[in-house]
Amino acid sequence: MDIPYTTHAREDTGLYNAKVGIWLFLASEVMLFGALFSAYILLRVGAQPGTWPIHLLSVPLGTVNTLVLILSSVTVVMAWASLKVNRFDRFKIFQTITVLCALTFMGIKTYEYRDKFTHYAVTLLDGTVVDGHLVERTANSITLSHPKEIKPGAPVNAPAGGHGAPAATEGGHAAADGDHGHAADRTIQFSEVAKHESTGRLLIQNYGPYHNNYMAIYFTLTGLHALHVVGGALVIGFLLGPGSKMWFSDPERFTNRIEVSGLFWHFVDLVWIFLFPVLYLL
Amino acid sequence: MADHSTHAATKVAPAAGHGGHSGHAGHGGHGHGHHDVAKEVRKYLLVFGALMVGTILTVWASKIHFGSHSMNVVVALVIAIVKAALVAGFFMHLIDERKLIYGVLGATVFFFIGLMYVTLWSMDPGSFIHLKR
Numbered sequence: 282m283d284i285p286y287t288t289h290a291r292e293d294t295g296l297y298n299a300k301v302g303i304w305l306f307l308a309s310e311v312m313l314f315g316a317l318f319s320a321y322i323l324l325r326v327g328a329q330p331g332t333w334p335i336h337l338l339s340v341p342l343g344t345v346n347t348l349v350l351i352l353s354s355v356t357v358v359m360a361w362a363s364l365k366v367n368r369f370d371r372f373k374i375f376q377t378i379t380v381l382c383a384l385t386f387m388g389i390k391t392y393e394y395r396d397k398f399t400h401y402a403v404t405l406l407d408g409t410v411v412d413g414h415l416v417e418r419t420a421n422s423i424t425l426s427h428p429k430e431i432k433p434g435a436p437v438n439a440p441a442g443g444h445g446a447p448a449a450t451e452g453g454h455a456a457a458d459g460d461h462g463h464a465a466d467r468t469i470q471f472s473e474v475a476k477h478e479s480t481g482r483l484l485i486q487n488y489g490p491y492h493n494n495y496m497a498i499y500f501t502l503t504g505l506h507a508l509h510v511v512g513g514a515l516v517i518g519f520l521l522g523p524g525s526k527m528w529f530s531d532p533e534r535f536t537n538r539i540e541v542s543g544l545f546w547h548f549v550d551l552v553w554i555f556l557f558p559v560l561y562l563l
Numbered sequence: 564m565a566d567h568s569t570h571a572a573t574k575v576a577p578a579a580g581h582g583g584h585s586g587h588a589g590h591g592g593h594g595h596g597h598h599d600v601a602k603e604v605r606k607y608l609l610v611f612g613a614l615m616v617g618t619i620l621t622v623w624a625s626k627i628h629f630g631s632h633s634m635n636v637v638v639a640l641v642i643a644i645v646k647a648a649l650v651a652g653f654f655m656h657l658i659d660e661r662k663l664i665y666g667v668l669g670a671t672v673f674f675f676i677g678l679m680y681v682t683l684w685s686m687d688p689g690s691f692i693h694l695k696r
Contacts, residue, residue: 295661304664308671315675319682326686340622347618355611358654359604366600547654554646557618558639562625563632 288533303541307548314552317502321559324494334495335563337488338393343561346389347553353382354550357517357543364536369528372539376521379546383514390507397488397496401425404475404484408433411469415487421471423485428467499560506556509549516542610653617646 285291286298294301325333360375399415403423409432413425475484486492490500520538527535621642629635652658657668684690 294663296663301663301667304667308667311671311675312678315678319678322679322682323686340625344618344622348615351611351614351618354614354650354654355607358607362600362604362607544655547650550654551647551650554650555643558621558625558643562621563636563639 288531288537297537299537299541300544303544307544310548314502314505317498317505318555318559321498321502324498328494334493337495338499338561339396340561342389342393343557346386347557349382349386349389350550350553353379353386354547356382357546361536361539361543364528364532364539369525373521373525376517376539380514380518380521383510383517386510387507387514390503390510394500400488402486402488402492403469405469405473406475408475411467413467416466422468423471424466424468426466502556502560506549506552509552513542513546513549517546606653610649613649614646617642617649621646 284298288297290296291298291301356375356378360372360379363369363371363375396414401413401415401423403411403425405411409430411425411428411430413428416424416426418424471483476482477484488496490497520535520542524538525535527538621639624638624642625635627635629638657664685692
């Protein structure tokens, strides 16, 4: 039996069925991301004053990724418009750009994630935190590049990654070298490192999701979003590759498939439009 | 909007008059004049430009201090909402869509606002969900 209303509009809805389906799905997606945004608001507003980390991420990378996603949104809608005027060749070009944009986005995102997982905070015996990027870790020491010291009691708002971040650590030893972040690599012996009170484990932690509430919600929101990018790219890639055969057998239905996958892709772009200012800028 | 459904019911090709109808109904695929689509494409490119400008604007605005941090949040959210409206309105064709979709989205907006309201309300120390000493 054929699936009904793949091209013709249903009498009562005035729409082909897949379109109703994708909008209902997107409605549920709004609530899914809405719940996580709600968690973000709770964590952020509930944080002790001055403890919410800001400018921990690279704004240039986030901006480039925003522009990449916007470009991909345009190419998706252009691909659909190309099919409307029977330009299958143009459709292929536009969707190829879309998939390349998706790969670029994921590449940059991977780089950003990697940067966080190699970014370490080491707590010394006197409570000072040394913050920097991992150079190497041996059996009894860890070496960090661009180390910055955060004295106990100093505001946690101290960014140690990214460039041009407002420095709250300037009062510390890092200023001794004069330049920002060009201090020599620092090797810390494990004997200098404090231990966790109950577990006895060394207080050496990277900026993974467990580092603080900000990193937790950052990885949750961007991770879920990245899954959507991957899922969308797979569908668009399929319809560009093997799935495009349908254009020659049932062009209207194929065009509708492109429209529906496009609606999903625009939604992914839309979520990022909110994620970018919320996580990178504010 | 009412006449859309009657058109669809009799499976007439989409109204050819104005450019907005991008094949919601029946034979959307090939019944379209190139003019309509060319007009649409011009619109998409304009929106593309506006979204680029909006992105630069939001980065630029984040470097300016608008009196208080909450003001900065408001400015960033206003820009984001305008960008989102452009994407939803033009790329997702919401400026010209069937009633049913508006209905679905209306319900979504209602529940989304409700969710945010409950979130903010739960953080208000005066609300009754917090135990009083």
